Amino acid sequence: MKVVKFGGSSLASATQLEKVLNIVKSDSERKFVVVSAPGKRDQADTKVTDALIKYYRAYVEEGDVTPHQEWIINRYAQMIEELELKPVVLEKITKSILNLATLPIEDNLFLYDSFLAAGENNNAKLVAAFFNKNGLNARYIHPKDAGIFVSSEPGNARILPSSYDKIEELTNFEEVLVIPGFFGVTKDNQICTFSRGGSDITGSIIAAGVKADLYENFTDVDGIFAAHPGIIHEPDSIPELTYREMRELAYAGFSVLHDEALIPAYRGKIPLVIKNTNNPNHPGTKIILNHTDKAIPVVGIAGDSNFVSINMSKYLMNREVGFGRKVLQILEELNIRWEHMPTGIDDLSIILRESELTPIKEEEILRQLRQKIEVDHAEIEHGLSIIMIVGEQMKSHIGLTATATKALSDNKINIQMISQGSSEVSIMLVVNSEQEKAAIKALYEAFFNKHKKLEV
Numbered sequence: 001m002k003v004v005k006f007g008g009s010s011l012a013s014a015t016q017l018e019k020v021l022n023i024v025k026s027d028s029e030r031k032f033v034v035v036s037a038p039g040k041r042d043q044a045d046t047k048v049t050d051a052l053i054k055y056y057r058a059y060v061e062e063g064d065v066t067p068h069q070e071w072i073i074n075r076y077a078q079m080i081e082e083l084e085l086k087p088v089v090l091e092k093i094t095k096s097i098l099n100l101a102t103l104p105i106e107d108n109l110f111l112y113d114s115f116l117a118a119g120e121n122n123n124a125k126l127v128a129a130f131f132n133k134n135g136l137n138a139r140y141i142h143p144k145d146a147g148i149f150v151s152s153e154p155g156n157a158r159i160l161p162s163s164y165d166k167i168e169e170l171t172n173f174e175e176v177l178v179i180p181g182f183f184g185v186t187k188d189n190q191i192c193t194f195s196r197g198g199s200d201i202t203g204s205i206i207a208a209g210v211k212a213d214l215y216e217n218f219t220d221v222d223g224i225f226a227a228h229p230g231i232i233h234e235p236d237s238i239p240e241l242t243y244r245e246m247r248e249l250a251y252a253g254f255s256v257l258h259d260e261a262l263i264p265a266y267r268g269k270i271p272l273v274i275k276n277t278n279n280p281n282h283p284g285t286k287i288i289l290n291h292t293d294k295a296i297p298v299v300g301i302a303g304d305s306n307f308v309s310i311n312m313s314k315y316l317m318n319r320e321v322g323f324g325r326k327v328l329q330i331l332e333e334l335n336i337r338w339e340h341m342p343t344g345i346d347d348l349s350i351i352l353r354e355s356e357l358t359p360i361k362e363e364e365i366l367r368q369l370r371q372k373i374e375v376d377h378a379e380i381e382h383g384l385s386i387i388m389i390v391g392e393q394m395k396s397h398i399g400l401t402a403t404a405t406k407a408l409s410d411n412k413i414n415i416q417m418i419s420q421g422s423s424e425v426s427i428m429l430v431v432n433s434e435q436e437k438a439a440i441k442a443l444y445e446a447f448f449n450k451h452k453k454l455e456v
């Protein structure tokens with residue numbers, strides 16, 4: 001049994017829906033189909049979810065909701081017409097979109113979520129009708145009936161562990177089930193969404209719940225690339241990644257899949273594959289628990305900017321009991337999350353995301369470091385990028401850091417900091433943001449192009 005999730009661009013038009021139908025029909029194991037709301041047809045287009053946000057704003061600010069309602073209904077109407085579906089499909093969708101503007105505004109924590117969820121919910125109805133018309137026995141199922149019960153956290157729901165037993169019962173259905181992604185219901189029957197892009201999470205939850213053999217996540221790229229295609233021209237696509245490698249790459253900016261989507265599939269030990277709706281014969285990228293064969297040591301190189309480093313030094317720091325705790329306490333009291341903490345004998349740096357700081361917080365940190373902890377020197381350095389060289393097999397290879405540092409020094413790139421966790425899944429380098437792209441290019445050349453030349 002397979003769970004298949006289609007993203008917004010795969011469901012944006014009648015042409016795309018034909019591809020989706022062929023994909024589902026071509027494999028009888030594809031029993032559960034999770035859908036996003038219709039996405040963009042081209043760069044200038046608007047996603048239905050974004051249109052629903054505008055509709056919500058007009059409604060709560062008592063503006064004119066009609067143009068928003070018309071735009072959204074028309075978006076579905078166009079597809080329904082092209083796919084020659086029965087008028088009743090459009091009637092139901094129209095009713096549901098208009099109904100949103102009758103929901104109570106006062107004391108309704110879940111109003112925004114109800115608007116957003118309508119994108120996926122109506123699309124699932126449309127897709128199920130389309131499947132049935134084309135000889136695929138399908139059934140639309142609401143997340144409540146599917147058993148997707150979530151915490152009461154509007155816009156950021158989490159699945160309740162008790163949901164999984166009910167979800168498993170979905171295996172009793174004969175039909176292909178079409179399930180809207182992105183939301184669940186709370187115990188008090190309120191619609192509550194995951195964070196944006198959350199249909200990936202629904203797919204993962206269903207896959208874990210029905211104990212699928214595979215979770216196929218269909219998007220519009222041939223899987224995950226070894227480096228960002230905006231930086232490296234036609235980078236290799238990665239055939240196989242472990243969950244841990246994916247987590248490291250996602251952390252540093254690889255955003256093909258929603259971060260939280262990995263968790264249910266990972267816990268359920270379900271392999272996941274990222275595939276392209278527009279090129280379904282491409283094998284895509286498989287995300288698994290452990291590599292099947294001897295994978296290459298470095299699977300990908302990711303980079304992310306907008307990092308800051310709080311640097312401090314104090315003579316004989318290593319002898320002072322509790323120094324690290326005091327520093328971290330300053331951050332904790334200011335409600336600041338930090339990411340990495342490379343240290344020397346008498347110096348320590350804390351790397352965090354720029355968004356965690358404000359000028360006032362920065363001043364306060366420096367003041368406390370100087371006055372409370374009496375450091376000799378403290379400064380805050382902006383404009384940093386982190387580069388992650390990722391690969392689980394790095395631990396069984398010697399000299400990878402040497403390859404990386406040589407590639408960077410040959411290209412006159414200064415490494416500000418370097419760190420490797422004990423699990424050796426990644427090597428993290430900190431460089432000046434102006435040199436980030438050049439660093440990724442140099443590292444890609446060293447690990448991938450050189451590797452290719454060696455293979456020849």
Ligand code: ASP
Nearest residue numbers: 036049182196197198199
């Ligand atoms: N439609 C939602 C969004 O745009 C969820 C999704 O597509 O996964 O965020």
